[in-house]
Amino acid sequence: MLEIVGLHSRYGLAHILHGVSFAAAAGEVLVLLGRNGAGKSTTLKSIIGLVRPAAGRVRFDGVDVAGWEPHRIARAGLGYVPEDRRIFADLTVAENLLVGRQPARPGLAPWTEARLFALFPNLATLRDRPAGRMSGGEQQMLTIARTLMGNPRCILLDEPAEGLAPVIVAQMAQAILALKAEGVTVVLAEQNLHFAASVGDRAAVIETGRVIWSGPMAALQGDAALRAAHLHL
Amino acid sequence: MDAILIQLLTGLAGASSLFLVAAGLTVIFGVTRVVNFAHGSLFMLGAYIAWSILVHLPRAPGWHAAGVLLAALATAGIGALLEIGLLRRLYRAPELLQLLATFGVLLVVQDLTLLLWGPNDLALPRPSWLRGSVAIAGARFPAYDLLLIGIGPLVLAALWLLFSRTRWGTLVRAATQDREMVAALGVDQSVLFTTVFALGAGLAGLGGALALPDGSANLQMDLTVITDAFVVVVVGGMGSLPGAYLAALLIALLQAFGVMLLPNATLVLMFVVMAAVLAVRPHGLLGRALAPARGEAQATALIRPASPALRGLGLAVLALAMAAPFLAGPFVLSVLTEALVAMLFAASLHAMMGPGGMASFGHAAWFGIGAYAAALAAKGLLMPMPVGLLLGPLLAGAAALAFGWFVVRLSGVYLAMLTLAFAQIVWAVAFQSDLTGGDNGVLGIWPDAWAQDPRVFYALALVLCAGGTLGLRRVLFSPFGYALRAARDAPARAEAIGLWPARLRLAAFALAGAAAGLAGAVGTYSKGSVFPTTISISRSVDALLMVLLGGVQTMSGPIVGALAYTGLYDVLIRATDLWRLCLGLIIIALVLAFPQGIAGAAARDRTA
Known part of the structure; x- marks a missing residue:
């Protein structure tokens, strides 16, 4: 579904990604695990095209989309949910969803406002509220719902549980599993191993801009030495 | 009724x-x-x-x-x-x-x-x-x-x-x-x-x-309308449609009734209202603080002292400039004097724009105040030239200090628009007042007898303008200059280490005003006259063009830009009636080719 090969990215003179490689199979939840500053966010931004990769391939459904404009990549079926949410604060919930709307894709039931409100019940009552006047958890749900309006076949989530209350985190995990059940491929950037383990099928551990380990989630959980070396603070 | x-x-x-x-x-x-x-x-x-x-x-x-x-x-x-x-x-x-x-x-x-x-x-x-x-x-x-x-x-x-x-x-x-x-x-x-x-x-x-x-x-409608539209948009709040309507209402009613009550002050009135609104509501009536539009590169290049090669080049040019009185005739010397005035004018704008981070649309105001101060000292008070040359920067600096109090709290487009408003007020005063001779300007201001010789006057202009430019450069590499740039790049952090951004900016603003005033005073004695056009928008734009052509983030930029621009302008005006077309196309081509300015591009090529 999504195959990243030797991705390099820079911000000006700072070389952030040094050849990131991993792959996510159709319908699975792949967790990109790493500490702060490891390169998780830059990897996701490089995939969606907000950061133009200096080298490497981003193969989506067999097509190399590296270097495309972000809107073309999004239209190809890749959805992106940024870490800092970036909701349109002056627009209502319904208008935020409208901005994300894209044509339906063959083989996937198209997302509608009603289906998204079923997935995130909190949003239903806030339909006409300006997004800037919602809680952090509600904004996080909105930003995922907004991206789903584009009917992506693969969605990139950047630390969706960060800074949220435990009850909301649990809802978020539910939502991710619901997406998986819909057949959406999920790439989740995360530093919280506990949350990652609750939703992930496989993991890729990233450190200083390189993937240093990848394999089944269960294998990572069984390898205390690996976790201690690369994930614990 | x-x-x-x-x-x-x-x-x-x-x-x-x-x-x-x-x-x-x-x-x-x-x-x-x-x-x-x-x-x-x-x-x-x-x-x-x-x-x-x-x-x-x-x-x-x-x-x-x-x-x-x-x-x-x-x-x-x-x-x-x-x-x-x-x-x-x-x-x-x-x-x-x-x-x-x-x-x-x-x-x-x-x-x-x-x-x-x-x-x-x-x-x-x-x-x-x-x-x-x-x-x-x-x-x-x-x-x-x-x-x-x-x-x-x-x-x-x-x-x-x-x-x-x-x-x-x-x-x-x-x-x-x-x-x-x-x-x-x-x-x-x-x-x-x-x-x-x-x-x-x-x-x-x-x-x-x-x-x-x-x-x-x-x-004429393009420039008239754009000035009015800028005022309306800024007063209403940039990006706000209801604000634009409200401001249009305010300005238009003001103009309609202003004609009845103060027929001579309509020009001033509009800009006074704008300055008043921005002083109270810095983002306009219905505007909000603009978040920087996300997704644009806003990295500012570092300003570094000139490399040895550039210094050598600068010294060579300076030596050539000093030798000019022995090589060139009166006409060339007068052209060179104009170039020197333009150089100091551009350098003064650069000081507040680059390191100060305050882009002005009305820099001609300070140049004009300096020019009129010198002219009125000579014609009105019959003072000798040195007094005029001293009064120019002093008055311009004082005016900039007073006006800067309003300005330094704003930033970006709002700051630029407020400076434009102030320049328009100064222009309207010069245009509508008897003291300044109105549209006829002040004529017949010549250097004192000892400086009548074009070579002597050129030497004097060289000392004042090149000295002023180098002085500005010296200030910008002093601790004050570094503090100024710190205040530009990270106001909150600058404040946290004990700097006072507003005061630093005000000092830079006044300094730039004084330097522009000196340029104006020298220019007045060089030309022998001063007119309200000295303070016009296009004169302010000239200064911007010189700085931007040269590149904001280099110290040599305004010098290169001033010389390139005055040279280009002279050649075009002499060569063709369609000089606007040519100049416009050249500006567009330069911006497309060198998005960081000419000197900025040269600096980038060196580091690349």
């Missing part, structure tokens, strides 16, 4: 025209963050195109309306072409370079309009239904103005529906907040930007076409 009602209606009609132009400007700014100097040109084109269409159509109201809409559509098409051909390539450039490019467009359009439609004002032969009037409170009020009064709110309502009820409008509002995120959601920004630009241009064209029956299509 009746007179008041009539003035009220006149004001309302004026508000509609102003709003149409300002609405286009504010919509374009909201999404693209481009301050479009060429917006007045689109208004002008709307009027000319409408004239060309309407003189060929039957005179009935229906045909007239169709012709006006057609002209608006044509202007929208021109706007779309402008966006696709030029602005699209500049969205990642610093905003002042975008401004510079649109100023280039303004110059090009001026000459193209002259070529296509000729120099004469084109008035529309008015059919009877356009000449009709309505009896209101015992007076005759033009029916067409009543129509205009209705059109403004109508357009506001239509735009409101467009932006709140359509997906396109929702996308535009979303892009105003975060255009990068909109792209990541699969929206093609370039289509969005082109259509927004076309809409804004169409509104300007509509405004021009609607203004035609009350006046004429003429070559």
